[in-house]
Amino acid sequence: MCRRQLASWAEGRTLTGVRVIDEAVVRHKVSTRPSDKLEGGGGVLEGWVGCTAGAPIRHGKRLGWSFDDNGLLIHLGMTGRWVRRPASDPHPKSTRIGLVFGDEVLWMIDTRRFACVVPIPLGELDQAVRRGHGPDALLEPMGGSQLAAAFQTKRPIKVVLMEQKRIAGLGNIHAAEACFRARIWPKRPANALSSGDWDRLAQGIVTQLQTSVDDIDVGKESVYVSEGGENPFSVYRRAGRPCPDCGVVVVAEELAGRTTYWCPGCQPS
DNA sequence: GCGCATGTTAACTT
DNA sequence: GAAGTTAACATGCG
Known part of the structure; x- marks a missing residue:
């Protein structure tokens, strides 16, 4: 979804400025640790001013x-x-970096x-985005x-659905929702599933992700459940209901x- | 105020 | 190696 946003906001536009609010967000590899920051990474990005943004690609949870x-x-x-946001506005709280395109900034x-974010030579970008990952759950079903x-x-099917090396793109929410759609108990050992289970799961994964992307597109589903509004999911964060x-x-x-x-009625053990 | 939970990942340990 | 645990971080909630 964020790929679509970035494409519609900036594809084909010229980068006119870079605002590095938090240096540590520029890393030398994909990592959750600020200690993996790229020394001088902010300056690297600032050197890109004048370049034209291309079309973002997505594989799993990564973007190139x-x-x-x-x-x-x-x-x-x-x-x-x-x-x-308009370039004249102050940046929001917890902003890490900003890409300026004329009178607008993407924060x-x-x-x-x-x-x-990891700067990489363009020739290595595709393989870097895919490295260590299985097929994209939606693009290569x-x-x-x-x-x-x-x-x-x-191991439990829901746990391994979240392993990006096997299938890329499912996290905690969508793994649980896909199991619900397929009527499979999340704790079921993966190697105990029947061929019918696998077929329903294959369908459930694609339907879950596509539905979610479509819902976000029309503003029905917010990125975070906590952002007010109705919980759009069937089982996620619905314990006791x-x-x-x-x-x-x-x-x-x-x-x-x-x-x-999970629902013990729909997904019996 | 404290303890705990929160959508992720990889570096550890076993 | 496979599988399980922990650490990295900030915020909100009861």
């Missing part, structure tokens, strides 16, 4: 964006997002500082049999360090 011969790898972490905001082959482990499909109370349990939600 070209500025003439320069590539920028972007990961928004947990709380990162981009906003567009990258990230309260928890797990987001980062796997069929049931492909999923089964990629998930040969006894009735399942929208069958009315059974949704339950939550910690799985591999992440809170996991």
Whole structure:
């Protein structure tokens, strides 16, 4: 979704300024640690002024964006997002970096500082964006049999759905929602799923992600549940409330360090 | 005010 | 190696 925003806001426009608010967000590799910052990284980006923004590409949760011969790898972490503001306005709270295009600025905001941007030569950008990742869940959808082959482990299916090396793009929310759509118990060992389960899961993943992108596009779903408004998900953060499909109370349990939600009625063990 | 939870990742340890 | 744990961080909530 943020790829679409950046494309519509800046593709083809000339970068006229760079505002580095937090030097540590410019890293030498994708990392959640500010200690991996790229020394002089702010200056590197400032050297891109005058370049023209290309079309951003996405693979999983990573973005690649070209500025003439320069590539920028972007990961928004947990709380990162981009906003567009008039260049004359002050930057919002928790802003890390700003890309100026004439009278507008794109600010990258990230309260928890797990987001980062990585300058990379354009020729290496594509492989850097994909490195260590499986197929993109939405752009290169796997069929049931492909999923089964990629998930040969006894670990819980929801946990391994979040492993980017197997399939790229699913986090805690969408992994849980995809399991719900496929009517699969999240704790089920992956290698115990039937071919019918895999087929429903393959469909559930694509439907979940596509629905979410569409909802955000029309403003129905905010990026964060906490940002007020109705919780747009079926089970995520709905513990103790009735399942929208069958009315059974949704339950939550910690799985591999992440809170996991499911409906015991629709997703029986 | 304290403890805990929060959408991610990779570097650790076992 | 696979699998589990922890650390990196800031904020809001009860």
